[in-house]
Amino acid sequence: MKLLFASSNEHKITEIRQLLPEGFELISLAEAGFHEEIPETADTIQGNALLKAQFIADKQALACFADDTGLVIPSLNGEPGVYSARYAGPARDANDNMDLVLKKLKGTENRSAYFITVIALWINNEMHVFEGKVEGTILEEKRGTQGFGYDPIFQPEGFDRTFAEMTSAEKNSLSHRGRALKQMMEFLEK
Numbered sequence: 552m553k554l555l556f557a558s559s560n561e562h563k564i565t566e567i568r569q570l571l572p573e574g575f576e577l578i579s580l581a582e583a584g585f586h587e588e589i590p591e592t593a594d595t596i597q598g599n600a601l602l603k604a605q606f607i608a609d610k611q612a613l614a615c616f617a618d619d620t621g622l623v624i625p626s627l628n629g630e631p632g633v634y635s636a637r638y639a640g641p642a643r644d645a646n647d648n649m650d651l652v653l654k655k656l657k658g659t660e661n662r663s664a665y666f667i668t669v670i671a672l673w674i675n676n677e678m679h680v681f682e683g684k685v686e687g688t689i690l691e692e693k694r695g696t697q698g699f700g701y702d703p704i705f706q707p708e709g710f711d712r713t714f715a716e717m718t719s720a721e722k723n724s725l726s727h728r729g730r731a732l733k734q735m736m737e738f739l740e741k
Contacts (some may be wrong), residue, residue, distance in 0.1 A: 571736070575739070599617075600618055615672075638651055667682065668730070681732075685707050686707070694712075
């Protein structure tokens with residue numbers, strides 16, 4: 552089965568390709584010849600996933616899906632949340648984003664956080680939503696060189712390493728995106 556993934560983020564594309572079971576082929580937007588800017592103007596993570604999936608579904612015939620992910624830090628009133636990718640500004644620089652989180656959390660005792668991913672799947676003229684979540688802690692400094700985004704400062708619950716210190720297989724086995732994608736795959740394999 553071919554699935555068009557509504558993302559231009561090479562890190563996400565690689566991660567999802569590693570997670571897809573046999574029998575599924577991921578088509579990136581570039582491979583589909585799609586180069587339009589996809590709107591991300593909703594005020595929730597689920598809203599953005601739905602918006603992106605619908606935008607692509609309206610323009611082509613393949614089954615497609617989109618995801619949106621956010622890092623939620625309760626002691627920062629849920630920030631960066633839906634603005635995770637552009638938290639420190641429109642440049643979408645991961646180091647700037649992490650530095651801003653670390654600066655805002657300086658001296659804060661409660662460093663609990665969670666990642667949430669929502670996947671919206673458009674197939675057979677119907678939209679389906681899947682959600683994955685992983686709890687953890689924001690460290691006081693960056694550790695590790697793997698992964699992307701906030702991985703170097705996020706340590707998942709029950710582990711002594713950040714996502715950026717794990718192999719991609721380790722991270723994928725417990726990550727928010729992996730959990731949401733697993734739900735989608737179980738739905739598609741029914």
